[in-house]
Amino acid sequence: MKRLYQYFFRGLISLLPLGLTVYVLYLFIAWVESLAMSVIRPIVGDFYLPGLGIVLGVLLTVGVGFLVSQRLVRRLMSWVELPFINLPVVKSIYSSLKNFADFFGPSEKDSQQVVVLRMPGSELSIVGLVTRQHMNGLPEGLTGEDQVAVYLPMGYMIGGYTVFVPRSWTLPIDMSVEEAMRSSLLAWMASNKSAPPASFRSED
Numbered sequence: 001m002k003r004l005y006q007y008f009f010r011g012l013i014s015l016l017p018l019g020l021t022v023y024v025l026y027l028f029i030a031w032v033e034s035l036a037m038s039v040i041r042p043i044v045g046d047f048y049l050p051g052l053g054i055v056l057g058v059l060l061t062v063g064v065g066f067l068v069s070q071r072l073v074r075r076l077m078s079w080v081e082l083p084f085i086n087l088p089v090v091k092s093i094y095s096s097l098k099n100f101a102d103f104f105g106p107s108e109k110d111s112q113q114v115v116v117l118r119m120p121g122s123e124l125s126i127v128g129l130v131t132r133q134h135m136n137g138l139p140e141g142l143t144g145e146d147q148v149a150v151y152l153p154m155g156y157m158i159g160g161y162t163v164f165v166p167r168s169w170t171l172p173i174d175m176s177v178e179e180a181m182r183s184s185l186l187a188w189m190a191s192n193k194s195a196p197p198a199s200f201r202s203e204d
Helices: 002-044 052-068 071-080 082-086 088-103 106-111 177-185
Strands: 113-117 126-132 147-153 160-166 170-172
Touching (some): 126 177
């Protein structure tokens, strides 16, 4: 009976993430498809192919990306952003979301770096993301010699801290920003890539 109990929960643990992921993707795709078709329905009429809304949505997103890459359109976008960067409460929300999105954008890939932060004489190690390679433009109290800004995400994405430390305190590691954020989200409980999942390890 105990072994059946273990098999049940191992199966549940194996199937639950897969099922939830498929379900969330299904809801997202259905929402995008419905939204896209509601926009293009006046143009295409009753003509419909499964996935047409998603394809057109992707093409529209690529087209917007192409447009905002042009200097004139970027200038127009800066005018559109004026209300969002000047209203007191909206400014804080918009600026935070925009800076966070820009950090993961293609143009920022060269500056993204995952590091292990360790103070001299301490065995404590913390994984963080370097968000500034220099202190140029910051207030005088934050300008230190060869310092970097390191963002330390907290488990389950409930927040984080940004610390300004000497560059010598950081050790770059071979991990992408996406992997580091995903691991932080799970409080680093995910199995090592080279180790088999716990649910498939054999019993002693």
